[in-house]
Amino acid sequence: xxxxxxxxxxxxxxxxxxxxxxxxxxxxxxxxxxxxxxxxxxxxxxxxxxxxxxxxxxxxxxxxxxxxxxxxxxxxxxxxxxxxxxxxxxxxxxxxxxxxxxxxxxxxxxxxxxxxxxxxxxxxxxxxxxxxxxxxxxxxxxxxxxxxxxxxxxxxxxxxxxxxxxxxxxxxxxxxxxxxxxxxxxxxxxxxxxxxxxxxxxxxxxxxxxxxxxxxxxxxxxxxxxxxxxxxxxxxxxxxxxxxxxxxxxxxxxxxxxxxxxxxxxxxxxxxxxxxxxxxxxxxxxxxxxxxxxxxxxxxxxxxxxxxxxxxxxxxxxxxxxxxxxxxxxxxxxxxxxxxxxxxxxxxxxxxxxxxxxxxxxxxxxxxxxxxxxxxxxx
Numbered sequence: 001x002x003x004x005x006x007x008x009x010x011x012x013x014x015x016x017x018x019x020x021x022x023x024x025x026x027x028x029x030x031x032x033x034x035x036x037x038x039x040x041x042x043x044x045x046x047x048x049x050x051x052x053x054x055x056x057x058x059x060x061x062x063x064x065x066x067x068x069x070x071x072x073x074x075x076x077x078x079x080x081x082x083x084x085x086x087x088x089x090x091x092x093x094x095x096x097x098x099x100x101x102x103x104x105x106x107x108x109x110x111x112x113x114x115x116x117x118x119x120x121x122x123x124x125x126x127x128x129x130x131x132x133x134x135x136x137x138x139x140x141x142x143x144x145x146x147x148x149x150x151x152x153x154x155x156x157x158x159x160x161x162x163x164x165x166x167x168x169x170x171x172x173x174x175x176x177x178x179x180x181x182x183x184x185x186x187x188x189x190x191x192x193x194x195x196x197x198x199x200x201x202x203x204x205x206x207x208x209x210x211x212x213x214x215x216x217x218x219x220x221x222x223x224x225x226x227x228x229x230x231x232x233x234x235x236x237x238x239x240x241x242x243x244x245x246x247x248x249x250x251x252x253x254x255x256x257x258x259x260x261x262x263x264x265x266x267x268x269x270x271x272x273x274x275x276x277x278x279x280x281x282x283x284x285x286x287x288x289x290x291x292x293x294x295x296x297x298x299x300x301x302x303x304x305x306x307x308x309x310x311x312x313x314x315x316x317x318x319x320x321x322x323x324x325x326x327x328x329x330x331x332x333x334x335x336x337x338x339x340x341x342x343x344x345x346x347x348x349x350x351x352x353x354x355x356x357x358x359x360x361x362x363x364x365x366x367x368x369x370x371x372x373x374x375x376x377x378x379x
Contacts, residue, residue: 001073007081008022008079025080029076029080032076032079035075040325041074041368042071045068045071048068051064051280051313052279054276054279055282057285060282061281064280067360068358070364081376083376084376085377089374090154097147097148100141101170104174107130128182133360135185138187139347139351139357142178142189145175149194182232182234182235184235189350191222192346193344193346195218196343198218259304259354262304263304263308264294265303266308266311268290269290270315275315305352306353306355307323329371329375335374335375338377
């Protein structure tokens with residue numbers, strides 16, 4: 001993020017090397033009012049800032065502002081950057097595909113070195129160790145598969161046409177590895193995105209009969225994967241056990257049970273403050289008070305739902321404002337017609353339903369970088 005800001009603020013010339021202030025900085029900045037999609041992104045940051053008026057715990061409020069600061073800074077960086085042609089955008093996704101593959105190879109080697117222990121630990125609710133948080137990692141792998149499918153569909157290559165086969169191979173590897181990783185939310189968003197891409201593919205190519213082949217495959221493959229991939233089979237087994245424990249009232253220490261409880265507590269706080277919310281500064285304290293009353297043995301958690309989090313923090317008004325600002329880039333200048341844009345929004349929207357993705361700096365970074373890169377493409 002700092003690098004992107006630096007590229008916008010400074011003019012960098014390699015031969016001969018020269019570093020100076022970007023002479024077009026103020027000229028480019030004046031274009032910001034015309035970029036309504038960038039203004040919508042900045043609007044999310046302003047929502048957090050506005051919650052100060054009904055937040056008494058200013059330390060928690062300032063922490064939320066800090067985490068959401070990229071919503072202000074990155075649009076200011078991207079307004080300084082040139083538009084990307086389709087080929088340039090494809091280069092970005094090609095590099096991402098290669099890096100995602102490298103990350104998965106490293107993760108796979110680490111898993112293979114302690115295969116038995118890690119596989120068995122999944123029965124206890126653990127996950128395969130990943131370079132970053134496993135849910136964020138799985139979201140990135142899902143989007144790398146989307147990127148790979150698109151690159152192969154448009155026939156992209158960097159130097160030689162034979163790279164098309166490499167792209168197909170890497171995409172297939174990442175698709176399989178996502179199943180080995182066995183992060184349920186990652187698998188859900190992956191298949192949802194592939195369904196969206198299949199619909200677009202059939203619509204634009206007019207090959208209606210092909211959908212009759214693709215759709216059954218998207219149903220059969222996960223069923224086969226559950227029976228043949230040990231980590232996924234163990235994960236499904238733990239899910240059943242977790243849900244049984246939750247139904248029997250044993251909710252402490254089980255991830256799904258605690259996720260359900262976080263929704264319940266978030267809903268209670270939202271009902272008590274339905275118009276304006278608690279303010280993001282006071283949200284943690286309000287949640288902790290309800291946890292103390294209803295579940296005194298559990299550690300308070302933020303709601304595992306980004307929409308519910310905004311509802312509890314800012315009420316109906318804040319929730320409607322956030323949803324409007326969140327969806328605006330998708331519909332701005334019909335961005336939804338670009339299949340990768342639509343697939344990306346499918347992944348992010350579904351992740352918002354199961355996680356508070358934007359509550360961490362890394363989740364915010366994933367969302368904003370790919371959103372702004374997609375918004376930067378030439379129409």
